[in-house]
Each structure stands twice: as C-alpha cells, then as structure tokens.
Amino acid sequence: MVAFLRATLGFEPEVMREASERLADAEASASTDHRRAQRDQHSYRSSIYPAGAEFALCHAEAQLMTAVVGVLNESLTESIKGFYKLRKAFITLDGILQAETKFMNGLPRTSRNSMRSVESFHSQKSVGSNKQTKAPENDPDLLRKHAMTTNASQEAEKGALDQKEKGLVCTSAEDDEEDDEFYDADEDHEIQAKPNTYTGHIEVNGTSKKAAENSTDSSVSSDWEKLTSPTSSPAHQTLDQDPDSDIFSNPIDVFIHSGANLCFGLLLVMISMIPPAFSKLLFIIGFHGDRDRGLNLLWQASKFHNINGAMAGLCLLGYYNAIVGFADILPEPTGSGENQSVQGYPKERCEALLVDMRTRHPKSQLWLLEEARMEAMNRRLEKAMSILQNAAKQKSPLKQVAALNMFETSLEAMYMHEYELCAESFIKCVSMNNWSHALYYYIAGAAHVELYRLCKIRQDLVQAEKHANIATEYLQTAPQHAGKKKFMARQLPFDVLVNRKIQKWSSRAKEWHCTFIDAIGVSPLEEMIFFWNGYKRMDSAQLESSLERLRWSEMEENERFWKREEKDERAVLAVLRAATMREMGRWEEAESCLREGVLKIDKSELKGGLRDDWTGPCGSYEMGVVCWMRGKRARKNKENGDGNEKKEVVVDGKSEDEWAKECEGWIEKAAKWESYELDARIGLKVATAQDTLKKYWDGIR
Numbered sequence: 001m002v003a004f005l006r007a008t009l010g011f012e013p014e015v016m017r018e019a020s021e022r023l024a025d026a027e028a029s030a031s032t033d034h035r036r037a038q039r040d041q042h043s044y045r046s047s048i049y050p051a052g053a054e055f056a057l058c059h060a061e062a063q064l065m066t067a068v069v070g071v072l073n074e075s076l077t078e079s080i081k082g083f084y085k086l087r088k089a090f091i092t093l094d095g096i097l098q099a100e101t102k103f104m105n106g107l108p109r110t111s112r113n114s115m116r117s118v119e120s121f122h123s124q125k126s127v128g129s130n131k132q133t134k135a136p137e138n139d140p141d142l143l144r145k146h147a148m149t150t151n152a153s154q155e156a157e158k159g160a161l162d163q164k165e166k167g168l169v170c171t172s173a174e175d176d177e178e179d180d181e182f183y184d185a186d187e188d189h190e191i192q193a194k195p196n197t198y199t200g201h202i203e204v205n206g207t208s209k210k211a212a213e214n215s216t217d218s219s220v221s222s223d224w225e226k227l228t229s230p231t232s233s234p235a236h237q238t239l240d241q242d243p244d245s246d247i248f249s250n251p252i253d254v255f256i257h258s259g260a261n262l263c264f265g266l267l268l269v270m271i272s273m274i275p276p277a278f279s280k281l282l283f284i285i286g287f288h289g290d291r292d293r294g295l296n297l298l299w300q301a302s303k304f305h306n307i308n309g310a311m312a313g314l315c316l317l318g319y320y321n322a323i324v325g326f327a328d329i330l331p332e333p334t335g336s337g338e339n340q341s342v343q344g345y346p347k348e349r350c351e352a353l354l355v356d357m358r359t360r361h362p363k364s365q366l367w368l369l370e371e372a373r374m375e376a377m378n379r380r381l382e383k384a385m386s387i388l389q390n391a392a393k394q395k396s397p398l399k400q401v402a403a404l405n406m407f408e409t410s411l412e413a414m415y416m417h418e419y420e421l422c423a424e425s426f427i428k429c430v431s432m433n434n435w436s437h438a439l440y441y442y443i444a445g446a447a448h449v450e451l452y453r454l455c456k457i458r459q460d461l462v463q464a465e466k467h468a469n470i471a472t473e474y475l476q477t478a479p480q481h482a483g484k485k486k487f488m489a490r491q492l493p494f495d496v497l498v499n500r501k502i503q504k505w506s507s508r509a510k511e512w513h514c515t516f517i518d519a520i521g522v523s524p525l526e527e528m529i530f531f532w533n534g535y536k537r538m539d540s541a542q543l544e545s546s547l548e549r550l551r552w553s554e555m556e557e558n559e560r561f562w563k564r565e566e567k568d569e570r571a572v573l574a575v576l577r578a579a580t581m582r583e584m585g586r587w588e589e590a591e592s593c594l595r596e597g598v599l600k601i602d603k604s605e606l607k608g609g610l611r612d613d614w615t616g617p618c619g620s621y622e623m624g625v626v627c628w629m630r631g632k633r634a635r636k637n638k639e640n641g642d643g644n645e646k647k648e649v650v651v652d653g654k655s656e657d658e659w660a661k662e663c664e665g666w667i668e669k670a671a672k673w674e675s676y677e678l679d680a681r682i683g684l685k686v687a688t689a690q691d692t693l694k695k696y697w698d699g700i701r
Helices: 002-010 013-039 053-072 076-105 109-113 142-147 173-179 206-214 222-227 251-272 281-285 291-301 307-326 347-360 366-377 381-392 399-415 419-432 437-457 461-481 493-512 524-531 540-554 556-562 567-583 587-599 615-639 656-671 679-697
Strands: none
Touching (some): 002 053, 053 076, 251 307, 291 307, 307 366, 307 679, 347 366, 366 381, 366 399, 381 399, 399 524, 437 461, 437 493, 437 524, 461 493, 524 540, 567 615, 615 656, 615 679, 656 679
C-alpha cells in the first residue's frame, strides 16, 4: 500500500516499477493463500462471506492498485492490461458484496431492522469453536441456518466448476502475464454471434477452457461461482452498520467489509468519471460506473478504524476537494450532518470526516493537505496557504507528500495572484517531482509575464526588462521538457498545449517584428487558472484582480498588438472573462461576452494551425454554467419566498426548469464537440454536468 501511494503521488518511474513488483508479489501470495483457505478445514469461516474471502479481497486490492499503476504507465499495452485487471477486480469485489446481499436477503425483515442493536449477528469465530452466539429471540434457528450458508469446505469437494471458468480467479502474477498476452487477430477465424446480454466473462473461448484444464486447483467453492457473475446481480442491499455493531465482532469480517466497500466504491466512482473522449475504454472494462453507489460505499468504509477506513477517507476528501472542486454544475446536497447526501459537495459531512481522520492519524500530513484544499473550496485561499506553509515546515517521511504540498502551494499562489511565490514554487516542483516539468516551467514563465505587464503599467522599465528575460527563459525552456512523460503512450495534454503555445508566440514574434514576450496574447496565467477552475476558489477581490489582469489585452500599452489578434485569441479573452463574471454573479454580462466573443464565430475559424480550438466547446460549456447558476438562484428565491410551492419564480425571465432545459442544450452541444485540445480535461466537467442534469430531471434535487 505504501509503495502504491508513493507511485501514485510522485509518478517517478523507478518508484512505479518497485510498486509493480511488490504488487505482483502480493497478487501471487494472495492467490496461494486463497486456495489454501478454501481447502483448509480449520481456516476461518464467516457467517457472511465465502471461505477465503479475506484473501480474495487482498488479491482484488492488489489487482486494483496494479491497474492504476499500469494506467499511469507510459506504455499503451500496460495501460490496457491495467483496464483488464480492473475488470477482474470488479468481478471479485462484486462477488463479495453479493455475499453481503445474500446474507441480508436471508434475514427476516424484523431482524434486518434490528441489526444495529445488540441483538445483531456475530460472525462465527472458527469451525469447531465452542463459543456460542445468541440468536434473535424470534427465530432461534436463524443464526444456525445462515452461519454456514457460505461455508464451502465440503461443497468444494463435490464437483464444483473451476473458478477460472466462472471469472473469479485468484491467479498468480505469472499466470496473469500469460493470460494478458496480446496477439494479432486471426483474419480467417469465424466470427461468433454477439450475445444479447453481457455474460460477465472475458475469457469465453478456448483460453479459459485451456486454463481450466491445466489448473491444479479443483477444490473451489461453489459459493463464489454463484456470487461472481455480473449477469444476475441482486439488488444493492449491503451492510451499512457502524463499526460498533455486533455483526462486526470479528476483525476479519471488519477487514473484508471495509476493504470491499473501499475498493468497489473507488472502482465505481473512477469508471463513472471517464470523460466522453475515453468512452471506448468502457468496452475494454466491460461495465459502467455508478457514482452515487460508489460514494456511499466509500462513506461506509470510512467509518472503520483501519487502513481501509483511512484510504476511504483520503479518497473521499480527494474526490470532493479536487474532482468536485473542478466541476461547476453539481446537485445540491440534501440533509445535514452525517445524514447529508453524497451528491454535490456535502460540506458538513466532509468537515466532520476531516476532523475524524485528523484525530485518528494526527501525524499524517495528507490530512493537512486536504484541510488546505477544503479551505480553498470555501474561498479562503489565505487560510489554505497558511496551512500549506506550516505543513511544509514539518518534514514528511514521504518525499511525494512534500512534493504534493509544494504543487498545491503553487496552485494557491496562482489563484491569489502572488506571482513571485507562484513562479518560485513551480520551479521548486521541478526538483521535487518529474510528472510534467514542461507545465511547471510554463506556469512559472506565465507568472513572470504578469509581473512584466504590471511593471510596464507602472512605467518601471528596469524591472519590466528583468521579468521579461526570466519569463522568456522559462517559457522557451518548457518545450524542451515536453513529451518526456507520457500517459497511455500519448503526450500529456498540457505538454501538447505548451508546445503549441510557444510555437504560436514564436511565430507571431517573427511576423509582428516584436520581442517574444510582446507576442504573447491573452494572459497565459489566467488561462491556467481557468483550466484548474481557480475562479471557483477566489473571493470577490481576487476575481476583480483577474478581470484587471485580463484588461491588459485591450489596454493602451498593448493596443498595437491587440489590433492584429485573430478571432481565436479574442475568443480566449471572452471565455476567461465570462468564467470570471459568472462567479461574481454577473450572468447577463457573462452571457453577452460569450455570445459576442465566441458563439457567433464559425467553429472553422477557431481550429486548425496553432489556434486555440478549445474555446468553442468551452464557450458552450460556460453558457451551460451560466444557465445553471440562474436556475439555482430561481430555486433559492423560491425557497425564501412565501412558501407557495406552486408559484413559479423567475430569474432573468425564466424559471428554474427553463434554465435547466437551456443548460442541458448547451452541455449536450459541448459533449458532442469533435476532438479538441484538453478535451479529456473539459470532458470531466461535461460528464459531471450530464450526470447532474439527469438527476435533476429524475427529481433528485
């Protein structure tokens, strides 16, 4: 787990290789222990889970972590193998949760309702234990009936099918390497008819059969076979008891329950966030995500005071403070406190979780990082910066945590328009992390561009020249580092943007017969703030500062260059200005800015060559956000009105439903846009917006 965290936090190649090796060892060990536990009559037998479930869970966790490391690998083949492992982990985890559903469905309704009380069921400690467990008074035979429901010690010997043939396989890493080989397709092979329903198995032909024939493990539990096919999953009725419930009296059951909820929840959330640009990956994975169910599973796992609970808490806070913080169109959470819904940004629940995690793990700096992110989400950037700077004084045993802290400091400084600190922090990131040096140099250079322009306005020519030289050095250094890091065998999206921007400005400098820094168009730093959704974290004064920085393009000092700008550069200014204004509640101005500066331009004039082709789809998305915000205001006005629910409340001439309908039109337009720069990044926002609108029309508000 530590090796995995180091790999995913730092992305260093050598650390990722080390993590892959350790995870392969963990897979092999879990596979061996799983087979042994199924055959050993004296191994632990749970009243809830099949025999060996704890090792099956470890195997699935190792596969899940291996998949993440594989996807982050630069090799496309390794990435595809990673998605294949995600599918294998899904089948195992789904089987474990189906065991919980089977256990719950077998209980009488009265017992199900009283499971939070002291009369809840105990897991059997071990086969042959003399310790007796008290059953509910209404059915003294109930516990005895269910205690051995999932006991496979005798059933496995009676002709159970091989596990590989059923999809739930705890194979060694070496076996996985053989199974995951990729070959050229046999063109002469007869194409089989596509099944009408998803069968739940990737290995449906000879490969699985051959593997089953060669397998030496014939003693496999039939319970797993019944529970691991995604084709007939029962209703999602799983355990949601607190850790102090008697049903979790055995620590092994606690480990299985919390671990399965953590991994399956994380898997469902991850898959649900795949943007439209990568939708074809779902064909490799073979299943779809479910964000709400996944989040509920993660919240359940976070209740437990073990490593699974800590990881679930980290995933939840990371999701809400980073992923949700990146989106704009979100549902409003309902309820309060620990009963607050998982939708949108449940502020009270997240704050309580953070307090709990800091109490459990007071020495961990990861919670300080999440606390800073939470403060930023609440538009308190100064407080966030203070937390990060204080945390930096405490040396973390993991250098990856220190690097993450420095990166977050760099972003907060960028949002606060602290240009010197922003540039200095991003340059420090170069020596602390090797993920995207091109991006670090680019943003550091962009910060000095802002300092250069401020000095020009103040007529401080000496300082202006100083910052111009530094900005030019950093910006022209950035492309030298682009392309060194790849994701799924492709250049990082921001590396592509950096290369194009530098080429664009260099070309214009020659064409306009000016210096490189004067050929730079609309504020590149404000553009980065937009891509990181920094406007959502700014207070009113900081938003005003952004508008002031954007005015440079049309100021007298830049007049002769602005006259020569093409439509795509003017569209960049319109999108950035509109994004700032809508956060200030100036929706009419934002809409006018988008309609005049982006939407009326033919899309063919915004793409091709070195143009900024992202402005078209982002313009449509921003229009959707403006509509959504107006609808939210209409709802709020209605809630604060005279209590007449039937009375329509309008904002700018339209009701909440009318604004939601218009919002949906703009979001669909953005979703159907052809490929463009940073489409995967913008696609995350679009996918979240689509999910929110679906819930809105389904009546979930």
